[in-house]
Amino acid sequence: xxxxxxxxxRGRTNSAGITSLYQNPKLRRLGVLLVCGVLAYGxxxxxxxxxxxxxxxxxxxxxxxxKLLLLGVLAAVFYGLxxxxxxxxxxxxxxxxxxxxxxxxxxxxxxxYRYMNPVGPFYSLYLHQxxxxxxTRRDIEGRYRGSYLGIVWSMILPLMMLAIYTFVFSVIFxxxxxxxxxxxxxxxxxxxxxxxxxxxVFSECITRAPTQIISNPNYVKKVVFPxxxxxxxxxxxxxxxxxxxxxxxxIGTVLILGKISIxxxxxxxxxxPLMGLCLGLGWFLASLGVYVRxxxxxxxxxxxxxxxxSAIFYPVSAVPAALQPLMYLNPLTTVTxxxxxxxxxxxxxxxxxxxxVTVVAGLITLLGYTWxxxxxxxxxxxx
Numbered sequence: 001x002x003x004x005x006x007x008x009x010r011g012r013t014n015s016a017g018i019t020s021l022y023q024n025p026k027l028r029r030l031g032v033l034l035v036c037g038v039l040a041y042g043x044x045x046x047x048x049x050x051x052x053x054x055x056x057x058x059x060x061x062x063x064x065x066x067k068l069l070l071l072g073v074l075a076a077v078f079y080g081l082x083x084x085x086x087x088x089x090x091x092x093x094x095x096x097x098x099x100x101x102x103x104x105x106x107x108x109x110x111x112x113y114r115y116m117n118p119v120g121p122f123y124s125l126y127l128h129q130x131x132x133x134x135x136t137r138r139d140i141e142g143r144y145r146g147s148y149l150g151i152v153w154s155m156i157l158p159l160m161m162l163a164i165y166t167f168v169f170s171v172i173f174x175x176x177x178x179x180x181x182x183x184x185x186x187x188x189x190x191x192x193x194x195x196x197x198x199x200x201v202f203s204e205c206i207t208r209a210p211t212q213i214i215s216n217p218n219y220v221k222k223v224v225f226p227x228x229x230x231x232x233x234x235x236x237x238x239x240x241x242x243x244x245x246x247x248x249x250x251i252g253t254v255l256i257l258g259k260i261s262i263x264x265x266x267x268x269x270x271x272x273p274l275m276g277l278c279l280g281l282g283w284f285l286a287s288l289g290v291y292v293r294x295x296x297x298x299x300x301x302x303x304x305x306x307x308x309x310s311a312i313f314y315p316v317s318a319v320p321a322a323l324q325p326l327m328y329l330n331p332l333t334t335v336t337x338x339x340x341x342x343x344x345x346x347x348x349x350x351x352x353x354x355x356x357v358t359v360v361a362g363l364i365t366l367l368g369y370t371w372x373x374x375x376x377x378x379x380x381x382x383x
Contacts, residue, residue: 032082040074092123115370125232132229136236158245162193169313186256194343195312195336197245203303204238205278210289210296220379231282261346270338276361280368287375290382331357
């Protein structure tokens with residue numbers, strides 16, 4: 001009994017010591033500097049074999065003082081990012097601290113640019129993570145409630161659509177993904193399915209968005225409820241079904257190609273811009289659907305147009321050269337190509353277009369969240 005008591009006391013003493021060390025500003029700043037130094041050195045390890053601009057000499061061939069200067073600049077950049085991140089986190093906490101349970105209405109006293117804090121949307125979702133988890137589970141279970149096969153339909157439906165699309169495009173239209181290369185119908189189906197997985201996530205989130213608020217009027221009128229989690233829960237349900245499709249795709253690659261692409265480890269990075277697009281557009285359309293009821297009909301038409309303009313059934317190289325830049329103005333083109341590269345072709349994403357689309361998706365997320373938070377105060381009046 002005494003030994004267990006001593007162990008508990010030592011545990012509390014150690015945790016208290018760690019807490020006091022963390023609360024010490026000097027030690028905390030020293031820890032941040034050490035982490036920045038490690039990150040700077042890791043970045044140096046990655047880029048040291050890259051050629052210098054305008055030459056064929058690698059980066060590691062620069063003199064020792066140049067290496068020290070480069071490491072110092074990298075450490076300073078990481079330190080600046082740490083400081084900026086800390087300020088953004090503190091500002092997000094202040095934005096939600098004074099409200100009941102972390103909820104704050106879109107009152108006019110809150111300036112719109114406060115919601116442009118990139119940490120704000122995710123901090124809000126973090127505050128309501130239990131509700132978000134419950135609503136995501138409800139969306140997943142509610143879709144097939146009362147059916148005999150239940151969640152098995154989430155595997156049957158994509159397989160049926162894949163069989164139809166493969167028959168139409170590879171058998172009737174004799175389509176090939178790579179011109180002049182031998183390609184079986186199974187390979188074409190897998191390539192097609194990889195793009196469909198990405199688009200189905202986008203389509204499911206966007207088509208549901210305009211009716212999310214108007215189909216739940218009780219959450220607007222009768223209770224204090226964080227309405228922003230409705231779009232996030234729809235995204236969570238869509239991602240759950242996409243993971244089932246990815247599992248089916250992996251089984252198909254093993255049976256048809258005899259291997260699994262190791263670049264599947266890049267799947268979270270490929271999902272990142274897709275999630276940003278779904279969240280940002282979902283918040284914007286959910287708010288717009290309250291005030292303009294025709295939004296749902298317009299979104300269904302636009303989704304069908306994007307279905308054929310996102311390079312799902314054909315490679316971008318099949319498009320005339322003069323129109324290819326226009327194809328990349330559609331972020332879904334880069335997203336679907338990234339899915340095919342990492343799931344089928346065993347190559348990482350094309351980092352240049354991926355970075356551009358990720359930045360655009362981040363901006364859309366912030367703008368959509370800001371629009372939603374500043375307009376949701378009028379939902380009750382309209383509904």
